[in-house]
Amino acid sequence: MLFIINAMRSLARTLDRGLWRDIALVCLAVGVIGVSYGAIAVTSGFPWWFPVLMGSLVLAASSEFLFVGIVAAGGSPIAALLAALLVNARHLPFGLAVPDVLGRGWRGLLGTHLMNDETVVFAIAQDGLPRKRAAYWACGLGILACWPAGASLGALLGSVVRDTDALGLDAMFPAVIMALIVPAMKDAKLRRTALAGVALALVATFFLPPGLPVLVALAALPLFTPAAAPTEGAVR
Amino acid sequence: MRNAVPTLVAMLALAGGTFLLRLSGPALRARVSFPQRVEKxxxxxxxxxxxxxxxxxxxxxxxxxAGxxxxxxxLVGGLLAWRKAPxxxxVLAAAGVTALLRLAGVS
Structure with missing residues (x-):
């Protein structure tokens, strides 16, 4: 507990108010998506505690939606597990991209658990290691609190409202991920690469099992060629 | 819930497997160092x-x-994000537009 308080103090010093606001809004949005997740899980027949427990232990939204979706559609738990693990395979390149922000020892274990789409994007967007680290931890701890809290609220909601599709809750998750990557799309080369990856993934969706198409998108990476040698090392 | 115990076991396996995936990136990185180009x-x-x-x-x-x-x-959410909306x-616009379209009979 003391560690958390100390961590928050040093975070408060490192980050400016605009960034704090952005992180708080992302955490709030994650909480709202958590509501949709909890509601969908409960209306699919899961007990109320299941999305809350899974939210805390897995802490990776898309894989949890996928897991719940496959089991609810009558798929076997094994199929749900494999598909969800496949979706989470992107955490391997994530971990290669942000290894320095995670911390060491038992703190590093928590830091590793906090690795997700939002925290990685925030860390990458900052300049300098202290700011990267602070943004990563602030966003990560916020999500660790908001995601399961949203899920339990949604589970409550889901036991009252039966038709969650009528509320458009399924549009929330893609909207949030899109909002996260929009700033990176200003880079023309990256935009081209991402759009090519999207096209590959969409075509693959028609014949590959869930989870794989997202990884197929990586085949577009050769289109992305980083700036030439002279700028190397000068960037950071 | 049908298959309650297997589903719970699969969920716990997902938690463990996901943690290992998160752990493997930094572990690899500690052994091999990558040039700036690869980092980008x-x-x-x-x-x-x-x-x-x-x-x-x-x-x-x-x-x-999908429908x-x-x-x-x-798409509406994406356009708002492009215009730097909070x-x-x-998120609420994306859900709201989808809900209204469904209310109007669009699947």
Whole structure:
């Protein structure tokens, strides 16, 4: 507990108010998506505690939606597990991209658990290691609190409202991920690469099992060629 | 819930497996050092994965295209994000547009 308080103090010093606001809004949005997740899980027949427990232990939204979706559609738990693990395979390149922000020892274990789409994007967007680290931890701890809290609220909601599709809750998750990557799309080369990856993934969706198409998108990476040698090392 | 125990075991396995995936990146990185070029490529791969995740989550349902309501809602959210609207506005607009379209009979 003391560690958390100390961590928050040093975070408060490192980050400016605009960034704090952005992180708080992302955490709030994650909480709202958590509501949709909890509601969908409960209306699919899961007990109320299941999305809350899974939210805390897995802490990776898309894989949890996928897991719940496959089991609810009558798929076997094994199929749900494999598909969800496949979706989470992107955490391997994530971990290669942000290894320095995670911390060491038992703190590093928590830091590793906090690795997700939002925290990685925030860390990458900052300049300098202290700011990267602070943004990563602030966003990560916020999500660790908001995601399961949203899920339990949604589970409550889901036991009252039966038709969650009528509320458009399924549009929330893609909207949030899109909002996260929009700033990176200003880079023309990256935009081209991402759009090519999207096209590959969409075509693959028609014949590959869930989870794989997202990884197929990586085949577009050769289109992305980083700036030439002279700028190397000068960037950071 | 049918298959309660296997489902719970699968969920716990997912938690453990996901943690190992998160752990493997930094562990690899501690042994091998990557040049700046590769680092940029790794950051790009993150964006490509997330873009593909957005597109498949917005546009598809199983092996088929989803109805129009969700993609249109997500599109509105995306346009708002492009205009630098706050995250919460983006998310609520996406859900709101999708809900209204469904109310109007669009699937």
């Amino acid at each position: 490529l790794l950051e790009a791969s993150t964006v490509v994965l997330l873009a593909a995740l957005t597109a498949t989550a917005a546009l598809t349902e199983g092996h088929a295209l 129009a309501a969700r993609p249109l809602g997500v 995250f919460l506005v983006v």
